[in-house]
Amino acid sequence: MPFRSKDTLQAWLDEYAASGVGGGGIAYVADQEPVDGVDSGLVIFPLGNATTSVYLAPIAVGVPDWRVTFEAQPEVTELSPEAVYDLCREIAWAADLCAFLQRKSVEHMERLAAETQA
Template identity: 45%
Template sequence: MPFRSKETLETWVSEFHDARGAGDRIKVIVQDGSDGADTGLVIVPLEHATISISMEPVEIGEASWRVTFEPQPDTTILNSHQLHGMAAELAVAAELCAYLEARSVGHAEPDDA
C-alpha cells in the first residue's frame, strides 16, 4: 500500500519552503508505520504558542491529511502582535497541509511503483 516516506516528505517540505519562502522551522521526524515502514510525521513548531502541530495522512495511501494540535501544560498568553504572528504561522501550516494533500494524489514511493 503506498505511503510517503520520511525522505519523500522532507523533499516535499523543502520544496514547499523554497516556493513559499516560509516554514523554515517545519521538520519531518521518523514515525514507524504499523508494518515497520519508514513513514514520516510532519512537525510544525509554533513560535507564538505553547502547542505543537503535527501532520500526517488520515490513512496510509490516502491523499487526505489531518492536523493535530498537541496541548502543552502551559497556557498561551499573547499580545496582539504575537497573535498576528501565530495567525501567520497557522496560515503557513494550512498551506502546507493543502500542499501535502495535492502532492499525495496519485503518489507512489519507488518501492510501491
C-alpha cells in the first residue's frame, strides 16, 4: 500500500508534529526491509516513562485501520504519581497519533479510489 511508504509516513508525522498536538516530533518511521515488496508502515512511539516499546502499524494490507501495540515489558516499572500522569499523557498522545494516521490512510485510499475511477 502506498500509504505505508517511509516517505509518505514521514510526511504525515511531520504534518502531525507541525500541528503542535500530542508531543509532536517524538515518533519516527522505523527502517525496515519491505516484505514482498511492501513497506510495513511501522511507526515507533518512544515512551519516556516506561521501559516497554510502543509502536503503531496498519493492521493488514489494504486496510486503513491502525493499532497501537505495547510490547512486553522487560522489567518492572515503578513510578511516582507525577510520572504516572506523564505516562498517561504519552499513551493519550500515542492514541491520538494512531487516530491521525488512520484518518490519513482513509483519505489516501479514498483519493486513490477516486483517481482510479476518473
